[in-house]
Amino acid sequence: xxxxxxxxxxxxxxxxxxxxxxxxxxxxxxxxxxxxxxxxxxxxxxxxxxxxxxxxxxxxxxxxxxxxxxxxxxxxxxxxxxxxxxxxxxxxxxxxxxxxxxxxxxxxxxxxxxxxxxxxxxxxxxxxxxxxxxxxxxxxxxxxxxxxxxxxxxxxxxxxxxxxxxxxxxxxxxxxxxxxxxxxxxxxxxxxxxxxxxxxxxxxxxxxxxxxxxxxxxxxxxxxxxxxxxxxxxxxxxxxxxxxxxxxxxxxxxxxxxxxxxxxxxxxxxxxxxxxxxxxxxxxxxxxxxxxxxxxxxxxxxxxxxxxxxxxxxxxxxxxxxxxxxxxxxxxxxxxxxxxxxxxxxxxxxxxxxxxxxxxxxxxxxxxxxxxxxxxxxxxxxxxxxxxxxxxxxxxxxxxxxxxxxxxxxxxxxxxxxxxxxxxxxxxxxxxxxxxxxxxxxxxxxxxxxxxxxxxxxxxxxxxxxxxxxxxxxxxxxxxxxxxxxxxxxxxxxxxxxxxxxxxxxxxxxx
Numbered sequence: 001x002x003x004x005x006x007x008x009x010x011x012x013x014x015x016x017x018x019x020x021x022x023x024x025x026x027x028x029x030x031x032x033x034x035x036x037x038x039x040x041x042x043x044x045x046x047x048x049x050x051x052x053x054x055x056x057x058x059x060x061x062x063x064x065x066x067x068x069x070x071x072x073x074x075x076x077x078x079x080x081x082x083x084x085x086x087x088x089x090x091x092x093x094x095x096x097x098x099x100x101x102x103x104x105x106x107x108x109x110x111x112x113x114x115x116x117x118x119x120x121x122x123x124x125x126x127x128x129x130x131x132x133x134x135x136x137x138x139x140x141x142x143x144x145x146x147x148x149x150x151x152x153x154x155x156x157x158x159x160x161x162x163x164x165x166x167x168x169x170x171x172x173x174x175x176x177x178x179x180x181x182x183x184x185x186x187x188x189x190x191x192x193x194x195x196x197x198x199x200x201x202x203x204x205x206x207x208x209x210x211x212x213x214x215x216x217x218x219x220x221x222x223x224x225x226x227x228x229x230x231x232x233x234x235x236x237x238x239x240x241x242x243x244x245x246x247x248x249x250x251x252x253x254x255x256x257x258x259x260x261x262x263x264x265x266x267x268x269x270x271x272x273x274x275x276x277x278x279x280x281x282x283x284x285x286x287x288x289x290x291x292x293x294x295x296x297x298x299x300x301x302x303x304x305x306x307x308x309x310x311x312x313x314x315x316x317x318x319x320x321x322x323x324x325x326x327x328x329x330x331x332x333x334x335x336x337x338x339x340x341x342x343x344x345x346x347x348x349x350x351x352x353x354x355x356x357x358x359x360x361x362x363x364x365x366x367x368x369x370x371x372x373x374x375x376x377x378x379x380x381x382x383x384x385x386x387x388x389x390x391x392x393x394x395x396x397x398x399x400x401x402x403x404x405x406x407x408x409x410x411x412x413x414x415x416x417x418x419x420x421x422x423x424x425x426x427x428x429x430x431x432x433x434x435x436x437x438x439x440x441x442x443x444x445x446x447x448x449x450x451x452x453x454x455x456x457x458x459x460x461x462x463x464x465x466x467x468x469x470x471x472x473x474x475x476x477x478x479x480x481x482x483x484x485x486x487x488x489x490x491x492x493x494x495x496x497x498x499x500x501x502x503x504x505x506x507x508x509x510x511x
Contacts (some may be wrong), residue, residue: 077199092147110162134160204346358418
């Protein structure tokens, strides 16, 4: 989003159908609301460079927010790397995917409560509470004698992580000017790339030495310097939001978490009819969620987020498609690389997080892009994701000797998927913040994490169901892993295919 340097033009008139160009992502024209739009549009913020984000008081705030996201990301990548070793030690292969599904389901609850926590305790104390919950979860995982305790620890970690990540986006809106939002969003995205250097290293090294528990103890230790930094740098209080205090959308949160848990339970069943019943129940719960969001005064998402064809709905839908595609690859790629391609835990972890490297690279390089390039990125992201996951379905499901020549195409596919998603992601997030009504700005901030986490949880649950049906646990072994790798990635290719249609819809409102 760079300025054009040309004089401002007069705003264009609405077309006979009552539509007009989206106000967000515009730097060369002024903005006024469309008479037929239910969402007031705001002028696009004047862009600012990277220097403004890392100078003066902004520097310490940026480092703190980035560190919170990195703590979450390090935990995610570390856990993906050590889980195969943990499962071999304490058992529970049928519930392998639950480690991700329950973690993310708990993160949904945490992210949904972040705005209330910030408003009641202020950023300093809210960050301290979230970090303490996260550290307790890490210690539970480190001492787990069986899978049930491991899952309890992952739930605690999820609540803390959801709070940390969601509060980072909320604090961006509170402490930075709108012109810095795209850069700040890209900064947070780039932390995933930094985490790829730390998470797999911690997990892989400890797993190879048979000390996977030490990885979780390390996470608990990393929480100490972070909480000291957060309570020193962040403001004690924030200005109250305009209007009466919002309630917590407990019903919607329960429906979201319930749908994830229901799908996880159904996915672990060996009976096809139970799998189908779980999917139908999830669809019913989502329908109830959509109804409550349209009717209830206490909402979880900004107004219009679930209105078919609205700008917000399209932005959320494309976010969901990209998140589903990336997460299902990240969840199962380390397992398939170790099982079918003779990779060590450390190597498999680093190979699978190449998507995060690509994501960070695309995000940073495209952060200051002009509107035409942003539109092209929105169109390219799901297309690249589709190409990548189809290739993985055909290639990763076939055992190889694990040499670098055999792994080269896999690395390229990971990078392609990550770069495509990274180019579009910061602008999708900024678009949501700018398209939401002013009264919904707190909901919009929290929803950025909630929507991503919800789709991630569904990805883990659905992928686990598909993998179990394909034979991951029964008959298991190489044959089961081959079938699971093929069907998981092939069926999930439908997700970026739908994202291509959504991206075309977004293009129509941007051009």
